[in-house]
Amino acid sequence: MKKDIILAGVGGQGILSIATVVGEAALTEGLYLKQAEVHGISQRGGDVQSNLRISSEPICSDLIPKGGADLIISLEPMEALRYVSYLKPDGWIVTSNAPFVNIPNYPDMEELNKHLAAVKNHVALDVETLAKEAGAPSQAANMVLLGAAIPMLGIDHDKMIAGVRRVFARKGEAIVESNVAAVEAGYKNGIKL
């Protein structure tokens, strides 16, 4: 098993919390993992990404080659498209459909959606609404995306849920349950293989 995943978003959106849960689950499963993060200047509202590689065999490069990613998980639709050249021809995009507009020249949404639709394997979700409907705060939106991506993560649903429980355990039962609910909401509306 080997999965190469690009996590994308805008600095401050919290893409790394998705990586934390996947990392926790992967470590428990005894899998190899490498995760290259972006720290520093671009965290101030710029585009950010993280390369997450999970494998049952040792991993060499910390970075994913172009055309090597199985999956792009993005908290922002334009940011998902920024990395399409890294996606395998049959790779998946799982993204929030809510644009984060902090630049004057943000592209036309209709055009953007067309480009997204041109990627055959894609799931675009209103993650904040799904989180709210699941009874979770809007900060759990990234957990909705995580849930939607589960079938492509190489770690099965129950083990991922257990990972969520462990990561949020110190924040109390209520927060654990709302994040689990957010993951389940994403799973229901997410990738169907």
Add this chain to the structure above:
Amino acid sequence: MKHLLLGDEAIAQGAIDAGLSGVYAYPGTPSTEITEYIQMREAKRPEGQAPIFCKWAANEKTAMEAALGMSYMGKRALVCMKHVGMNVCMDAFMAGSITGANGGLVVVAADDPSMHSSQNEQDSRFYAKFAMIPCFEPSNQQEAYDMVQEAFELSEKIHYPILLRVTTRMAHSRAVVETRENTPKQNTMKMPDNVKHFILLPAFAKGNYAELVAAQDSFVTLSNESSHNCYVKGSNPKKAIIATGIAYNYLMENYRPEMGYSILKVSQYPLPVALIDQMVKDGTEEVMVIEEGQPVVEELIRGLVPSTVKVIGRLTGALPRMGELSPDCVRAALGLEALPTREADTLVVNRPPALCQGCGHRDMYSALNEVLKEYKNPRVFGDIGCYTLGALPPYQALHATLEMGASVTMAKGAADAGQHPSIGVIGDSTFTHSGMTGLLDCVNSKSNVVIIISDNLTTGMTGGQDSAGTGRLEAICTGLGVEPEHLRVVVPLPKNMEEIKQVLREEIDYNGTSVVIARRECIQTLKRHLKAAKK
């Protein structure tokens, strides 16, 4: 036990487990997390375990000197910085190679090729060669963890500091690291056997330097025998590849057994000459050097192999001359076709970083830009920090930004040349790092400058670490001789705009050295503080 650690965290944990007594550092991407991790662990230190000194230093030079002091006393010290921090501490670093170390002394330089968060991509391996000391360059997080322990032991064995060089992708990439299960044991205090070794009067220094020169062959032997340097003869040894540090990963990502090239992995310097000789003896006709950063090894290797052996790499165009390596450029260098993929999407536009909404630097720049409209040809010299983003739209307020502290002294030099208004903009942490001495120069020559200290009470860009002068900036400025009536303090908020503008106007019109402190807490640390207070 297995942990998921950043390269920086692996170094930190390795140092703790090796019996570290003190870490000395100034924050700088991509090195910051080393010290932060030690601070986090120190906050949870089990009772009975010896404390580790881990407070931030004012700059890299004070950090290096304090570490030399700890090493002098026989204890293990770690110094951490980003690559350009090495320039700041260079006087102490070079002296440290002549004094040598008593307690283990490991210097971590975190280089930033591709300049993700930096002003250049200088390669710190040059500095190890310059100082003639051994350098370690781990290729993965586990090796980084293991190497720190070895570096401390080696430093104490050979009595010299060791440079540990990492790059962004090692520092900021997480992997599973297996740590030792031991209770760290720190060294007890023990003076150097020969105190003269630490007195660099020319008469003593000459002897020390001769020892360092004489030790060079033994450092090469250490490299030849190092378990981190590894030569494997290929089935097609006419072609060989030297891959250093993290570059080895990009090679192995793309290497296919049928290629049959000989491979030399280098993670300890000086270069392992015996392994290179063996590679040549095995019939190498062409050697490709794959290294992260500048072509350090590629240049050195030309003096180590016969002229009949072709050397290729970044200098010959086999690999990009600048920027960090990627699995893609190494793949191309190996002659492999690119993987099938899509074209980059044409709709996607750049999303440059920006100052946070509600940030005090914003209000400071708004006021400054408004006031400067009243003057002909104003010049504003910026500095290193979040406020450097004031050079970008919407403010475009800066006319120069070089390195830590240059705002103050460049404004002075420009004023000396006849420029008016000549403004320096510097953050509080950068001011105490490298701006204070420049301000003293301004005061001494009564230079006609306005120095704006945009004080957000923290080291913001690197994530909100303590700032060395918090609460004492006025005292520092008046202590340096700034006239109290020309030391002004404003609160950068939209409602104070008219007042700030008036203060700036008055100080620009004053023919002498003025300091305007624009003080408001960083919006990010404020959020954190409010959240903590709620709990």
